[in-house]
Amino acid sequence: MARQEALHPGHPIDISPALPAAAAASRPRPVAAERWLIWLFLLPTVLFLVLLLWLPFLQGVWMSFHKWPFIGEPEWIGLQNYRDLFGAAYFWTTIRVTLLYSLSTALQLALALAAALALNQSFIPLKSVWRGVMLMPYAMPPVVVGAIWMYLLDPDLGMVTHYLLSWGIISKPIYWFSDPLWAKWIIMLVASWTFWPFMFIILLAALQAIPESYYELAEVYGANLWRRFRVVTLPHIRGAMLAAVIIRIAWNLAKIEQPFQLTGGGPGYETSVLSILTYRFAYLSGDFGMAFTVGLLLILVTFVLIAPFLHGFQKQIKQARRR
Amino acid sequence: MAMHTRRATLTPKVLSYSGLAVVLLIVLIPYGYIALTAFKPAEEIFDVRWLPRVWSLDAWRYAIEFEQFHVYIYNSMIAGLGAAVLALCVAVPGAYVFGRKQFRGKDVMFYIIVMALLFPFVLLVVPFTILWVKIGLYDTMPGLWLAYQVFIIPFAIWILRAYFAELPRFLEECAMVYGCTAFKAFWRVMLPLAKPIITSLMFLAFLVGWNDFLFSNMLTTGQGPRTASVIIYVSAVGGERVEWDVLMVMTLMAGIPPVLLYILAQGQFLKTFAVRSY
Structure with missing residues (x-):
C-alpha cells in the first residue's frame, strides 16, 4: 500500500508520506561517485546520437550550400539552393500538403485516447484481447498496411469503392491515389489508421500507472466523470501524451515509405510532403545539395509544429521535479 | 484488486463501450476482410464479398x-529483439540521468535529443550504406540492429525521461540514506518502478525493427538477413501482377506475432500492478 501511494504524490491530493527531513531539506551537490555515474550513464547515449545522427546532420548542412551531384565533384554555390527552392511553385504546394499531413497526429491522438480510456476500465471483459486487436494496424510494416489499403481502395475491384457505389454515395469510381483532390486526404487517413496504436500503447501505460485510490478519493469528494478526468487522469498522462504527440508529429513527417508507396508523391506535387520531396531530389534527381536543403527545411517546419508541445512538455517535467 | 469493487455508474459504461466499439470497428472491418481474403482461391480475389x-x-x-x-x-x-535490447541498454541509463540528475550541459543535451528526433531519416540511407560496407556491417544482423537505433534511441529517451522525472524525487535519496550507492539506488529502486514503461518501450522498439523497411531494404541482400517487410513490399509492388491472396497471407503472418507478444506482455504489466495495489 505504501509503495503504491508513494508513486505519484502531490497530485491531486498529496497522500505521500512525509519526506525524511534530512533528504528534503538539503539537496546535496552530487558527490564524486555520483558524478561518475552520471557521465557513465550518459556516455553511450551521447556517443550513439552524435555518431549516428549529429555527424550526418552537420555534413548535411555543409552539403546544402553545394551543388552536390551523386557522382562528380561538389561545387560551392552558397545560398543558391535555398533561393531556387523558395522561388519554386511546387515548394509551396509541398508545404501546404505537409501541414495537412501533419493533422494526422490529431486523428491518431483522438483514436488512441478513446481506446486507451475505454480499455483501462475494469468492467470491460477480455481486455487483453482487445488491447492486442488495437495493436494490429501498427503490428505490421507500414508498407504492408499501405498494400492492404491499395487493395481495399482499388477503384475497379476494391471493397470500399464497391460499397460506396452500391450505397449511392459516389456515382463513379474514384481513383483515390491519383485524384488531385483526394490523394492528399487519403494518405493522411491511411497514415492515421496505421500509426495510432503507437500512441495507444504509450497512453495506456501512463493510464495504468495511476493508482486507483486517487479515483476513489476524487469520488468521495463528489467529483463527477468529467472532473475526475480533468483532475486525476489528465495531469497524470499529460507528460506521456505530449511526448507521444511530439514523436508522432516528427515521425509522421520524417518517415516516407508509406505515402511514397501509395502515391509516389503525385499527382504532380500534390502529395509530395517534404520528406518525399527530399527523396525525389536525393534519389530520383541525384541532387544531394538540394535534398539536404529540403531536409533542413523539413527539420525547421517540424520544429515549428512541435514547439508549443515541447514547451508544454518542458513545463510539465519541471513541475514534476518540483513535487 | 480494488478496481473490481468500485461501482461503475452508467455514464462511464456507455462511453467506454461505445468508444471501444467504434475503434474496434475501424480496426476490424479492414482486417476481417483481409483475413477472409487469405482463404480465397486466386480467381475470387476481386469478387467483393x-x-x-x-x-x-x-x-x-x-x-x-x-x-x-x-x-x-x-x-x-x-532483428526486432536485438534492436530492442541494444536500445534499452543504451537509453535506460541515459534517460534516467537525463530525467533525474543535474549536470553541466543538460540544456545542450536536450537539443541534441530533440534534433535527433526530427532528422529526415531518408537522407541517412546512402551515407549509412557506404559506411556499413566500409566497416563490414553491411548485410549483417548487428548492422541492422545498429541502424535501427537511429529511430529508437531518441524516442526511447524522450519517453523514459518523462517517466523517470515524474517519479517522486526522494526515492533515491531515501535509498542512499539507507546505505545504497547511487548505482544501487538506480538498480534496486528506480528500475523496478519503471518496469511497465520499460516493457512498453521494449515492445515499441521491437516493432521498429519488425516494421522497418528503409534500412532493412538498403542494408541487406537476398543472401543476408532479409526481413519480412522487404519481402512483402517486393511482392506488393515488385511483379507485374500482385498476388493479392498470397500478400494477404503474408500480411497475417507478419501481423499476428507482435499481437500475441503484446497480449503476453500485458500479463507482465498486470502482474506489476497486482503487486502494487495490495
Whole structure:
C-alpha cells in the first residue's frame, strides 16, 4: 500500500508520506561517485546520437550550400539552393500538403485516447484481447498496411469503392491515389489508421500507472466523470501524451515509405510532403545539395509544429521535479 | 484488486463501450476482410464479398513452401529483439540521468535529443550504406540492429525521461540514506518502478525493427538477413501482377506475432500492478 501511494504524490491530493527531513531539506551537490555515474550513464547515449545522427546532420548542412551531384565533384554555390527552392511553385504546394499531413497526429491522438480510456476500465471483459486487436494496424510494416489499403481502395475491384457505389454515395469510381483532390486526404487517413496504436500503447501505460485510490478519493469528494478526468487522469498522462504527440508529429513527417508507396508523391506535387520531396531530389534527381536543403527545411517546419508541445512538455517535467 | 469493487455508474459504461466499439470497428472491418481474403482461391480475389465461395489454403501453401516466408519472419523477429535490447541498454541509463540528475550541459543535451528526433531519416540511407560496407556491417544482423537505433534511441529517451522525472524525487535519496550507492539506488529502486514503461518501450522498439523497411531494404541482400517487410513490399509492388491472396497471407503472418507478444506482455504489466495495489 505504501509503495503504491508513494508513486505519484502531490497530485491531486498529496497522500505521500512525509519526506525524511534530512533528504528534503538539503539537496546535496552530487558527490564524486555520483558524478561518475552520471557521465557513465550518459556516455553511450551521447556517443550513439552524435555518431549516428549529429555527424550526418552537420555534413548535411555543409552539403546544402553545394551543388552536390551523386557522382562528380561538389561545387560551392552558397545560398543558391535555398533561393531556387523558395522561388519554386511546387515548394509551396509541398508545404501546404505537409501541414495537412501533419493533422494526422490529431486523428491518431483522438483514436488512441478513446481506446486507451475505454480499455483501462475494469468492467470491460477480455481486455487483453482487445488491447492486442488495437495493436494490429501498427503490428505490421507500414508498407504492408499501405498494400492492404491499395487493395481495399482499388477503384475497379476494391471493397470500399464497391460499397460506396452500391450505397449511392459516389456515382463513379474514384481513383483515390491519383485524384488531385483526394490523394492528399487519403494518405493522411491511411497514415492515421496505421500509426495510432503507437500512441495507444504509450497512453495506456501512463493510464495504468495511476493508482486507483486517487479515483476513489476524487469520488468521495463528489467529483463527477468529467472532473475526475480533468483532475486525476489528465495531469497524470499529460507528460506521456505530449511526448507521444511530439514523436508522432516528427515521425509522421520524417518517415516516407508509406505515402511514397501509395502515391509516389503525385499527382504532380500534390502529395509530395517534404520528406518525399527530399527523396525525389536525393534519389530520383541525384541532387544531394538540394535534398539536404529540403531536409533542413523539413527539420525547421517540424520544429515549428512541435514547439508549443515541447514547451508544454518542458513545463510539465519541471513541475514534476518540483513535487 | 480494488478496481473490481468500485461501482461503475452508467455514464462511464456507455462511453467506454461505445468508444471501444467504434475503434474496434475501424480496426476490424479492414482486417476481417483481409483475413477472409487469405482463404480465397486466386480467381475470387476481386469478387467483393466477405466469405469465400470455396475455402482454399493455396495461398498459405505458396507463401510457406515456395516463398519460405517463415524464414523471413524469423529474421524479423531477431532483428526486432536485438534492436530492442541494444536500445534499452543504451537509453535506460541515459534517460534516467537525463530525467533525474543535474549536470553541466543538460540544456545542450536536450537539443541534441530533440534534433535527433526530427532528422529526415531518408537522407541517412546512402551515407549509412557506404559506411556499413566500409566497416563490414553491411548485410549483417548487428548492422541492422545498429541502424535501427537511429529511430529508437531518441524516442526511447524522450519517453523514459518523462517517466523517470515524474517519479517522486526522494526515492533515491531515501535509498542512499539507507546505505545504497547511487548505482544501487538506480538498480534496486528506480528500475523496478519503471518496469511497465520499460516493457512498453521494449515492445515499441521491437516493432521498429519488425516494421522497418528503409534500412532493412538498403542494408541487406537476398543472401543476408532479409526481413519480412522487404519481402512483402517486393511482392506488393515488385511483379507485374500482385498476388493479392498470397500478400494477404503474408500480411497475417507478419501481423499476428507482435499481437500475441503484446497480449503476453500485458500479463507482465498486470502482474506489476497486482503487486502494487495490495
